Amino acid sequence: MHKTDDILLEWKDVSIGYRKNNVISSMLAENLSMKVRTGEIIGLIGRNGCGKSTLLRTMVRLQSSLKGKIMIGGKDINSISRTEYAKTVGFVSTESISIHHMTVAELVSLGRFPYTNWIGVFTALDREIVDNAINLAGISHIQDKYLYELSDGERQKTMIARVLAQDTKVMVLDEPTAFLDLPNRYEMLRLLNELAHQNGKTIIYSTHDLSIALYESDRLWLMAAGKITEGAPEDLIITKGFHKLFENSDIDFNMDTAGFQLKREFTGMMAVTGEASLNYWTSRALERIGIRTGREGSVKESIVTDFQNGTPVWFLYLYDKTYSFYSVYDLISFLKNYKKLT
Amino acid sequence: MNESLRIILFITLLCLTLLLFIIDILAGPVAIPVHDILQTIFTGESANPVWKTIVIGFRLPKALTAILAGMALSVSGLQMQTIFRNPLAGPYVLGISSGASLGVALVILGFPVLFAQGNINPLSIWVQIMASWIGSALVLLLIMTVSLRVRDIMTILILGVLFGSATSAVVSILQYFSHQTQLKAFVVWSMGNLGNVTKGQLAVMSVTTIAGLVISFFSGKMLNVLQLGESYARSMGMNITFSRMVVFISTSILAGTVTAFCGPVGFIGIAVPHITRALFKSADHRLLIPAVILTGAMIMLLSDILTQLPGSDSTLPVNSVTALIGIPIVIWVIFRNKKITPVG
Missing domain, CATH: 3.40.50.300 (P-loop containing nucleotide triphosphate hydrolases)
Structure with a gap:
């Protein structure tokens, strides 16, 4: 019509x-x-x-x-x-x-x-x-x-x-x-x-x-x-x-x-689980340093996000060790350094 | 600035111009009382016949010439600044004065017989005026032909400047090969002189100047829109070629006439539009054109008064005075425009 x-x-x-x-x-x-x-x-x-x-x-x-x-x-x-x-x-x-x-x-x-x-x-x-x-x-x-x-x-x-x-x-x-x-x-x-x-x-x-x-x-x-x-x-x-x-x-x-978004070349993969409201932004920050977000269980390295007493916390499980961070910035800075070392 | 303030400003300028007109007639080696001058101007009679000759025969035509020249140069300067969107453009950017000077150089330097000392007759003066007019008309014709084919107004500006330089080069060659006496006659012409215009010439000068001014009134509406640039002007339905024709014809008639009768008079055309814009705080050419006419007449009268050295028989070349008044204004414009670009 x-x-x-x-x-x-x-x-x-x-x-x-x-x-x-x-x-x-x-x-x-x-x-x-x-x-x-x-x-x-x-x-x-x-x-x-x-x-x-x-x-x-x-x-x-x-x-x-x-x-x-x-x-x-x-x-x-x-x-x-x-x-x-x-x-x-x-x-x-x-x-x-x-x-x-x-x-x-x-x-x-x-x-x-x-x-x-x-x-x-x-x-x-x-x-x-x-x-x-x-x-x-x-x-x-x-x-x-x-x-x-x-x-x-x-x-x-x-x-x-x-x-x-x-x-x-x-x-x-x-x-x-x-x-x-x-x-x-x-x-x-x-x-x-x-x-x-x-x-x-x-x-x-x-x-x-x-x-x-x-x-x-x-x-x-x-x-x-x-x-x-x-x-x-x-x-x-x-x-x-x-x-x-x-x-x-x-x-x-x-x-x-x-x-x-910029096309990126990814050099690694990590699982991100936990609080949905934190996961999206965490994944975005990871993408920026070349880490793709994979499904839970498909990759060994993973990040678990959580709220403790209302403050966001990030737990990073990396080669059997656990690290904790209180901001995306700290998490990313650590991962950038870690990548350089390995 | 609101309307009533502008009207007050207009009236003030008008009174100042009248005052300067009287002062200009008063100024001179022979002291004539104000009363007698006014009487001579308004009744044509005077107690002293010598005074009458001085006033009617010399000072009045000179003051009127100053008014005409000031109006003509300022309006053409305004038109050039707007159409080229360049604050330093003036009546001569199209090469009009160079064309005129080539014409004059050809007759003064080429036909020395006409200008031999003691032999300067009305005919040779008219020949000189015609030569100057033809010179500027030829430059106009050249610019028009170019502007029909060239889209970009800046190209026309550059070509105008180049034509001017080329013509000046030819004039230099003529000067180089000419005799001392003729050379001096030409150099004196190129310094500008308001005092050589006789009554008969004044009539012709008035008619052409008024014609040029009337044409300039047609350009006001177009110049307003041209301040936005030619793309905008065209998108609003303006015929760009037509607007250029109107402005170029008006400018050439005005600047060409002044150059023909007074020689090239510099800086008035560049400086007066800036003074007027600053006074009236307006970019509306329907207001600016009459305002520039008034301010131009006023500044030119002032310049003419200043050529008269107090207590001396000799006068300064008018070009030197206009340059000394005009250059500080041009410098001010340059500095002011560092803060605000572009200017209309």
Whole structure:
């Protein structure tokens, strides 16, 4: 039961890359075909240099595609006038903007560029839209601050407010979480999610932050080896789409935790038993020094975790001797030394 | 800074400019009472016919020239700083003054007959002005052709500087092979002079300067957005080529005109936009352009007053004064920008 009438964006066999003297000098991805529905939030994921930025720049017409057609609302994007396109698709780049003597509100107001007359006179409607954008982005308390006074998180929200003031159906964002700390990243993605699901914005953003992208995207575009694999994050996990992304790298995708871990070479094995709440973290620490966690009984060397009067204790059984430790750090330090000695 | 403060600042600057305008007319080897000067300016009559000649024939045109030159250079400096996103850009970064000086060098050094001593007539002055204009127009044409093909604005900046250097090299060759008298005439031209503009020339200069300023008003909205860089500007629907054309044409008319009538006047175009931004604490070019026009006129009048050594008949070259005022400001900009990059 698919509705097709709400398809807003469609890529038909598009190839992206660069041209030099009218000859294709580098082809980053070929025959991309994707569809985007109104109000969807799409995370674009791929390794450095795979062409994420090129894809986004092609979407906002900062460069032209090498082949194929991009349709928006049923129209070829190249048939739309400059101003009309600026009213349809907005862009936030990775560039960090700091202009002397410019306030947050002034920067947001620049988003009205395609709507105002030649001298840039604001109507009451323009004002209202700018105010709304500032409120939606949650920056009304800093709107009179100068740009250089802002933190990275505030600056990024200001850039989002500017593109909101541009009042476009589609928002394209290149790594909106790049310079942000963890709480700010979640806040940014929550904001984007809200804009998509409550305000009907269609959002395409690129990111390196997989864990956030997995939670906050309706669909992911996985870009690898010149192709895009698309699907809901969960579908991609189930169909092992993520493994493609990190082929030939030192990273493995862990399907259970939906996280990534370094591929390791293990040099030993130990059993870890006892308190379940301690075992997970103990195993992780052991992995870091190259010891794999084996099943109980399958290996002689073992660690038993326990709580004594509420304090965690680790008992290490090693070649008929028993050692006890009161922190993971002490346990690991001992094992590292022990390995060196033997 | 709120609106009312800015309006107060505007009015203050306007009053200061008027005051400096009067002082500029007062300043000179012949002392004329303020009352007589005001009377001459407003009624065209004076008790003393010599005073009238001095005021109407010399000092008034000179002060008006200073105002026009200050406005023109400052606006073109502002435009260049914003479009190249470089705080040290000025009206001459595109090589406009070099083009003009090549034109002037060709006529002064190439046709000594026109500029032989005692033979300087209105015709030869117009020839010199035309040569200067044609020189800067050719540079503009070159820059435009390049900017149609080159995407990156920094490449245009570098090419502008290189064209300028190449032209200067040709001028040096011309200087090397020319006669002492012509050489001096050329060197004097290159020092800048506000006092050579006659009434007739002033009329022409006013018309072209105002034309250039009117075009610059069209650039305000675009310059605001260009501060974000060209990617953002394009994503907001700006026609980059068109915006460059508007800015380059306006700058060339303005800087080209000043150079044609006054010679190359340095540093005003770099320094005034910074003074104005610091005063008005704004990055909005719809405000900055009129503010820069006013501040530019004021600073140029001040420079012209300072060329007049008190109690002496001789005057300093205006270029030396503008450099001495401008350079400390440029140094201040460099130090300030170490803390905050990039500047718009």
